[in-house]
Amino acid sequence: MITVEQAQALCLELVQTAPSETVALADAQGRTLAAPLYARRDQPPFSASAMDGYAVRRVDAVQHAVLDVVAESAAGHGWDGTVQAGQAVRIFTGAPVPDGADCVVIQENVTAAGTQIKLSEPIGSNMNIRPQGADFKREFSLGSPRALTPPDLALIAAMNHPVVSLTRKPKVALISTGDELLMPGGDPAPDQIIASNVFALHAMLRDAGADPNILPIAPDTPDALDNVLQQAADWGADIIVTIGGASVGDHDLVAPALDRFGVTRSFHKIAMRPGKPLMAGSKGATAFLGLPGNPVSAVVCGHLFLLPMVRRALGQSDVLPRALTARLTAPLPRGGPRAHYMRAMFEEGAEKRTVTAFDKQDSSMLTVLADANCLLLRPIDDAAKNAGDPVTIYPII
Numbered sequence: 001m002i003t004v005e006q007a008q009a010l011c012l013e014l015v016q017t018a019p020s021e022t023v024a025l026a027d028a029q030g031r032t033l034a035a036p037l038y039a040r041r042d043q044p045p046f047s048a049s050a051m052d053g054y055a056v057r058r059v060d061a062v063q064h065a066v067l068d069v070v071a072e073s074a075a076g077h078g079w080d081g082t083v084q085a086g087q088a089v090r091i092f093t094g095a096p097v098p099d100g101a102d103c104v105v106i107q108e109n110v111t112a113a114g115t116q117i118k119l120s121e122p123i124g125s126n127m128n129i130r131p132q133g134a135d136f137k138r139e140f141s142l143g144s145p146r147a148l149t150p151p152d153l154a155l156i157a158a159m160n161h162p163v164v165s166l167t168r169k170p171k172v173a174l175i176s177t178g179d180e181l182l183m184p185g186g187d188p189a190p191d192q193i194i195a196s197n198v199f200a201l202h203a204m205l206r207d208a209g210a211d212p213n214i215l216p217i218a219p220d221t222p223d224a225l226d227n228v229l230q231q232a233a234d235w236g237a238d239i240i241v242t243i244g245g246a247s248v249g250d251h252d253l254v255a256p257a258l259d260r261f262g263v264t265r266s267f268h269k270i271a272m273r274p275g276k277p278l279m280a281g282s283k284g285a286t287a288f289l290g291l292p293g294n295p296v297s298a299v300v301c302g303h304l305f306l307l308p309m310v311r312r313a314l315g316q317s318d319v320l321p322r323a324l325t326a327r328l329t330a331p332l333p334r335g336g337p338r339a340h341y342m343r344a345m346f347e348e349g350a351e352k353r354t355v356t357a358f359d360k361q362d363s364s365m366l367t368v369l370a371d372a373n374c375l376l377l378r379p380i381d382d383a384a385k386n387a388g389d390p391v392t393i394y395p396i397i
């Protein structure tokens with residue numbers, strides 16, 4: 001069986017960067033810039049006053065000087081004259097500094113009388129002027145790929161772009177499989193359960209910047225699987241995810257269905273716990289990921305394989321889950337022949353980060369998963385660990 005790292009690399013090979021699309025700036029939060037974006041102007045576009053006060057010539061700005069106030073420059077209403085010797089222009093924050101002036105005396109340091117001002121205080125070293133282009137100059141650029149943050153949106157607006165070119169959200173179809181499943185709110189027979197993990201995956205995908213779509217549940221028949229796979233393809237999915245039916249039991253029909261659909265298998269089964277029956281493949285530009293049905297297995301594999309595929313489709317470079325080191329609060333026995341991703345809780349202490357693995361590690365238990373904030377990795381054949389030993393964790397919320 002291949003390792004998690006090998007499987008991650010193979011999964012990433014199945015994914016192509018999605019094409020770009022033009023999006024209104026107000027809708028761009030969290031999305032990925034598809035190409036470098038250049039400023040269309042300097043910011044500020046003119047030398048601007050940083051304070052309310054008087055624009056003067058630096059040589060005139062001496063304590064006790066008396067200057068004539070000849071005009072006013074306000075934000076959005078500049079004055080196009082030139083400040084001469086012995087003159088001052090009333091100015092406000094953000095207003096253009098008029099020609100001739102190279103210093104703004106703040107109003108607190110001035111006594112005004114009629115059309116004259118007297119500089120009551122010594123002039124400091126601060127000219128109170130934001131030079132043209134001090135924030136950014138024309139042709140300044142934001143590099144790509146870049147996941148846009150709220151401050152980025154303000155910066156792009158100041159660069160005078162109303163729309164941006166973003167990587168299209170990868171379309172991810174989610175297909176639950178199993179005769180026993182029905183959607184939440186239904187009226188389950190005694191031998192039925194609710195399709196649950198698909199809602200975690202849907203939310204994770206949305207947060208990661210994908211466009212997920214929960215398709216109808218496919219019962220365990222070849223026809224039903226063929227139909228829903230076709231639906232996913234017709235919708236234009238970039239990644240088609242099946243959930244369940246991935247092992248080799250009599251009712252595990254996903255691998256043969258993918259074969260019939262023309263998917264070239266990349267791998268099936270990995271040395272991992274939970275998640276051993278994972279499979280992946282591709283057909284043309286469409287990637288396929290077959291997740292195990294157990295709720296925890298599906299979500300763990302979602303973090304380790306599906307989200308990296310989405311990030312790759314978004315053109316991002318740092319796509320694998322973020323690993324941290326934490327110290328165990330309790331000993332752990334020797335690891336097994338498969339890498340174990342234990343559900344655990346980490347805490348950021350003042351001195352160090354600690355982590356506690358939950359006692360229950362059954363891959364069907366959603367209550368344990370819901371309490372976990374990280375996965376604790378036990379590598380293949382990991383030696384027994386003592387309290388205080390460092391381990392690798394992957395935050396999941």
Ligand code: AMP
Pocket residue numbers: 176177178180181193194195196197198243244245246247252292293294295
């Ligand atoms: P399977 O991989 O189909 O053998 O499913 C393994 C276990 O996960 C079984 O107990 C299924 O009932 C359960 N299961 C499969 N799909 C889902 C799902 N979408 N939501 C919750 N449980 C599921």
Ligand code: MG
Pocket residue numbers: 177178179244245251293
């Ligand atoms: Mg099943």
